[in-house]
Amino acid sequence: MSKYLIRVARMFNGTAWSGPSALYMENGRITKVADINDTDTDTDGPELIDFGPDVCALPGLIDTHVHLAFDASADPVTTLAKVDDDELLEQMRRAASSALFAGITAVRDLGDRSYLAVALGREFDQHPDQGPHIVSAGPPLTPFGGHCHFFGGETEGTEALRTAVRERHEHGCGVVKIMLSGGNMTPGSKPPYASQYTMDDLRTVVEEAHRLGLPVAAHVHGNEAIVEAIEAGVDTLEHVTFLTPEGSDPNDEVLAAIAGNNVFASLTLGTDPNVPFTPPAALAAQIGRILEGHRALHVRGARIVVGTDAGIGPFKPHNVLPHAVAQLLQLGFSSEEALAAVTAHAAEASGLGERKGRLRAGSDADLLVVNGDPARDASALLDVAGVFRAGVRVR
Structure with missing residues (x-):
């Protein structure tokens, strides 16, 4: 070498x-x-x-939340359904290569199909010039018909959840992803502000994952889910949009819970300025309040990293992370704080702190x-x- x-x-x-x-x-x-x-x-x-x-x-920059299986098209879920695993793996190679070429040398893939990101990560370990280091969650845990069920991670019940966590460990995943709240990309699932799993379910997942030495990343849009995730001891909070049935509400109780615990808030930032930003209408109306909450988290000293959610739309290509740094500066971060959020702190949040960042x-x-x-x-x-x-x- x-x-x-x-x-x-x-x-x-x-x-x-x-x-x-x-x-x-x-x-x-x-x-x-x-x-x-x-x-x-x-x-x-x-x-x-x-x-x-x-x-x-x-x-090298580190993106704490990507979906290499999403092709950053206008309808990545439909595209995903149309391709077999061989085609999907090739698509993921191209996505990963574009990230690496932009200087993103490690990513956490928090939702794929058939454990393809695990296989791709092993491939890149042998050929590091082809793609970033990948920490993969495999198919995210979600209830039947729940948010992102199309990845194949539908699981309910205590024993089934324990088995699912063990399966991810056996496949070589580096993190367990649980869709604790609903989301915006899955018609028929619970709304983003509502929790999909009970506290007993969540504790089962966290306890089994931690027993096996795996961290847990929780998809949390709703305030209810954020507080539940912290109480259960998850390691990273994904998205953190403070949603309630009435809209985004970054209230003191939730902000204090995040800042007062040893948990990383993985904020969804970074868009391509050359592509129209088209989030779901319900979310778009709340962006101002969401960013107020993110600014307040920084003021309170919360542990903040950036997960772009790369792949979910044309405004989120897989090389988008560098654009997020300017957004952090707009939230009041110093240049050192903003860059640490996508390097040293991101490495720690991804379980790579001893090696990277x-x-x-x-x-x-x-x-x-x-x-x-x-x-x-x-x-x-x-x-x-x-x-x-x-x-x-x-x-």
Whole structure:
């Protein structure tokens, strides 16, 4: 595997900024990070890449919520139903490749069919230049006819839920996804503000998953589901739109529950500015209030990461995560906080904190290099100069 010595004008290491820096990479790992003036002379001859006077290195970005099985078309559910698993796997390869090319070196896939994302992740482990590291949930748990039942994860009853969690563990999933509340993409399921499972059901899933060493990601649009998920001990809250029958209500009780517990709020941000944003009408009317709630979570010190929900529509392509950073800045995040949310903190939320999300000795050599200074202009993240995944140069 290649050895590289990379020189950059500035660096964000996952938590903080520094000036001109040198990074050494070998055998898929970062072996040393130093001031550019402390560059060693290495007789083994690493390949030197000097990216020039106006570039920034960052850890590869991490999207905590994607659906590689969705093709970002106007009706991805219908498209999904029309393709067999072989066609779907090829579609997922293309989606994953577009993410990696944008500098997204790891994703959590929180809902697929037939455990295809697990298989794809193993494929990419052997060929890291082809796609990001994938943490897969497999088919998400949902009641019969429940939200996203078309992925094949319909499960009800205590023993069936335990068995389903064990099945995901046996298949090699890295997280268990439960559709705790209803959603917007499944006609006939419960509305997004309503819970689909009982507290006993939820506790069964969390206890069995944690017994097996798996975290639990809970799809939660409704305030009721958010509070239930926290009480049951889930690890990440997905979407967090504070919905009630009357609309979005980010009230003090719910905000305090999220900020006061060791749980990550995976906020659904990031849209392609060149494509019309067309969320469901019921949700579109509440976006202002939802964002107020997200801003309040940040003020209260909640643990926030970004899961784009990539794939659910044309405005959510699989390379959309860099656009989310500008939205975090609009919510009051500093540049350090915004970038940490898509690097170091996202790695921790995805169970990858020991390996990814930081530029430091021992971390995986997942690296994004961009032209310009993202501390001053978030759009610099879109001007990619280089991408490395597991020490392999992708672009």
